[in-house]
Amino acid sequence: MVRKKKKESRKLKKSVTFNKKKLKNAILSALYEEPGRVVNYRQISSWLGVKDTEGRHLINVVLEEMKDDEYLEQISRGRYRLKAKTGTVCGIVELQPQGFAYVNSDEMDRPVLVSSRNLKNAMDGDKVRLHLYARRKKHDLEGEVTEIVERAKTIFVGTVEMSRNFAFLVPAGKAGFDIFIAKENLNGAKDGQKAIAEITEWPPKARSPFGKIIEVLGDTGNNDAEMHSILAEFELPHKFPEKVDKVAEKIPFEIPEEEYKKRRDCRDVTTFTIDPADAKDFDDALSLRKLENNNWEVGVHIADVTHYVTPNSLMEAEAQSRATSVYLVDRVVPMLPERLSNGVCSLRPNEDKLCFSAIFELTNDARVVNEWFGKTVIHSDKRFAYEDAQEIIETGKGELSAEVLTLNELAKKLREQRFKNGAIAFERVEIKFNIDEDGKPLSVYFKEAKESNQLIEEFMLLANRKVAEFIGKPEGRKKPKTFVYRIHDRPDPDKLESFNSFIHRFGYGIELQSAKAISNSMNHLLTHVKGRKEQNVVETLAIRTMAKAEYSTRNIGHYGLAFDYYTHFTSPIRRYPDMMVHRLLEKYLEGGRSANEQKFEDLCRHSSDMESRAANAERASIKYKQVEFMQGHVGEEYPGVISGITDWGIYVELENKIEGMIPIRELDDDFYIFDEKNYALVGRHNHKKYQLGDDIPIKIWRTNLEKKQLDFRLGSNDKNVDKQV
Structure with missing residues (x-):
């Protein structure tokens, strides 16, 4: 009972x-x-x-x-x-390293397994139609591809391998095939070079697709060629079309006199920027002044990009297509040409600049009592690096110290309120490299967010939230006008339950009865786990339970931030959705009618897709530099922590956050069974157990820059193998 x-x-x-x-x-x-x-x-x-x-x-x-x-x-x-249901479903192919694939479909509550022979030349990311097989007891759901509905990509980057009369392009990543290139389609590419090829056809019985080289990137191992090939792998551009650069060069730095008259003049208010030391594109500035009633006026001033990038222009089309700047290890590939991103629009010190601003009146306990949104002109008095602002916060001394310290106190109160409302405190460590002039990594270091970062973050969050509320929450019973929101769905309940049962082995647990209970107990867990050996594993798994944030005109709130309304208003130099938000906000402030929802929803989907590609490219560039860095350490032994368990191997993370894998075939002392539920590999005969979060010594075995792959073997002093189930 x-x-x-x-x-x-x-x-x-x-x-x-x-x-x-x-x-x-x-x-x-x-x-x-x-x-x-x-x-x-x-x-x-x-x-x-x-x-x-x-x-x-x-x-x-x-x-x-x-x-x-x-x-x-x-x-x-x-x-x-x-819509008419048949024995088929549609889904997206997720190719596995062994050659088979899982197809993920919203029509099914679990992925469908498709063997390599039943893929019918479908590639990773393709949208396919599947015929489902009758379900076998205790087996995966299986099927076969009957139609490729939409190719994810037809352009691939890789390395050219020459034969006498033809060549192959061996794609980077997990394509699962090589591309046959006839001699006349080589476009000057030489053996061993990095190049981009386009698939022209894939005859039904051919093992490889046919293609042609459309761009030669350079020699394998050359840093520029490698970074360009990472961009090309995710179909991201590495340069601007000549026409776009020419248009950018014609945009003047000078602000016409009549433009000053149309805007609120904020030049007499103390204003400054806080950015990374190496930043050149300053999209946001803060201003502060004390009001007669002892409240504070805080201005969040954002570069007015849409003043310069107009609808239906060449520059607009390019920004829309790119949708985001891309941040690789050694470079930024900007969304807008340098003249705009680092010059005309950048809020550089001691220059008048055009802005779109959110100006708030805050009490001493950081309660917003008034808000104003509109076009402004500002004059930044000072450019701080995060380190400079941090020094002021820690010592209380320095230029504009009173303003920085006041804003920091207000930011701390905003942050406290946010967490009280159920925001989740995910703070991942950023991996950075010191690199030489040829792009070679010399050392690895970590970058952690300090109070100066949090100061900026809180005021950007405030502006984004208040702009979203202003449009999404109209007075009375009026229907909200079409707008672009940054949304974050609730976590997957199944993932949360399996995460909860896993962390029980460390003596932790989270409460699952409501959204607020989840976030409060998750924060308690993340605080408690700090500094412990299982910290990274617990944090990584916690993040995996979360949905990905995305852009949409259909607001469902932002779960991770605990905001009912949230948007991106604060970075239009590097994000296209912020440009959309600026345009819509300007239109509605002038009393304009609601925009076409479907048009903006399509642009939101495109922006979410490009954001995902940019994040993947950034990860790939970090992985490349990690493998390159470890080439000088082959044969050396290091302590590690098991960061992932799969049926093909054990992923291990070292103290420097670099991750590699011990292939399953290297565990030759037993036959190991993958226990998916408990994130473990267990020996069938001797019951040795390798589990997520365990300490494990490893030896650097081999590096493969081409595949961005680092392989380990067990270290000589593997205490873990004595551990019994």
């Missing part, structure tokens, strides 16, 4: 933490049982037992997304029906 009650309460907990993915699966499962039925969000809410306003709003958002993704058709406003 008691056991049954427990089960029911766990079921209830799960329904409380529905996120978008879970809702999509639940809605599709319900509709498959009555395929012809027309439903609205009220009926779906009733079926799923969702009674809270937030949950019902999420159902509305999910129905809209499922219509966009063509799972549902809209019969009339707010009423939907399942």
Whole structure:
């Protein structure tokens, strides 16, 4: 009897933490049982037992997304029906190192396994249609590709391998094939060079696709060629078209006199920027003055990029296409040409600059009592590096110290309030390299956020939140106008439960009964785990339970920040969504009508996709430099911590945060079984156990720069192997 009650309460907990993915699966499962039925969000809410306003709003958002993704058709406003269901599903291919793939589909509650022979030349990231096989008990769901609906990419970067009359391009990453290049399609590429190839056709019975070289990047091992090839791997540009550069050069630095008259003049208020020491694109500045009523006026001033980049222009098309600046280990690939990003728009000291500003009146306890949004002109008095501002915070001395210290006190109160409301305190350490003039890494170091970083962060968060509330939460019963939000879905309840059961082995636990309970207990866990050997493993797994933040016109709030309304307003030099936000805010401040939602939703999806590509390119460049750095340490032994367990090997992270893998075939003392639930490999006969979070000594075995791969072997003093189950 008691056991049954427990089960029911766990079921209830799960329904409380529905996120978008879970809702999509639940809605599709319900509709498959009555395929012809027309439903609205009220009926779906009733079926799923969702009674809270937030949950019902999420159902509305999910129905809209499922219509966009063509799972549902809209019969009339707010009423939907399942599109004709066959024995097939659509999904995205996730190729595995061994050659088979998993296909992830919103129509299924688990990935579908597809063997390499049933992939029908589908590549990683392709959208495919699958025929599902009958389910076998205790086996993965399996299927075969019947149609490639949409290729993720047709352009690949890799290394040229020459034969006498033809060549192959061996792609970087996990393509799973080489591209055949006829001699006449080499475009001057030589053996061993990095190049970009385009697939022109893939005949049904051919083992390799046919292609042509469209750009030669340079010699393998050359730093520029390698960084350009990482950008090309994720289909990111490494230079601006000549026409765009020419347009940029014509944009004047001088501000016309009539422009000053149209704007609020903030030049007499103390204003400064705080940025990384090596930054050149300063998109934000802060100003501070004390008001007669003893409150504080804080200005968050953002570069007015959209004044210079106008709709339907060549520059606009380029910014929209790129959608973001890309930050590699040794360079920034900007969204806007240098003249704009580092010059005309950059809020450099001792220059008048055009801004779009959010100006707040705050009490001494950081409560906002007034706000104003609009176009301004500013004059920055000082450019601080984070280190300079940090020194003022720590010593209380330095230029503009009164302003910096006051803003820091207000920021601390804003931060405290944010965490009280349920924000989650994820603070990952950034890996940085000291590199020589040829791009070779000389040493590795870590960068941690200090109070000066948090000062800037809190005021940027405040501006982003207040701008989103201003549009998304109109007075009275008015319907909000179309806007661009930065949204963050709730965590996946299944991932949270398995994370919770894993951290129990370290004596930790999180509460799962409500969104606030999850965030509060997660913060307690992250604080408690600091400085312990399991810190990195626990933090990494905690982040994996979270959804990815993305852009959308359909607001569901930002879970990680605990904000009901949030947007990106503060970095238009490096992010296209911020440019969209500036345009919409300007339009609505002037009384304009609501913009076309579908147009902006499509741009949001594109921006989220480009952000993901940029993040992958950044990770790839870090991985490349890590492997390059470790080339000088082959044969050396280091202590490590198991950071990942898979059925093909053990991932181990060293003290310098560099990660490599011990291949499963190197564990030759037993046959090891992958225990997915407990993140462990267990020996069948001797019961030796390798588990996530365990200490493990390793020896650097081999490095493969081409694949950005670092392989380890067990160190000579592997105490872990004595550990019994």
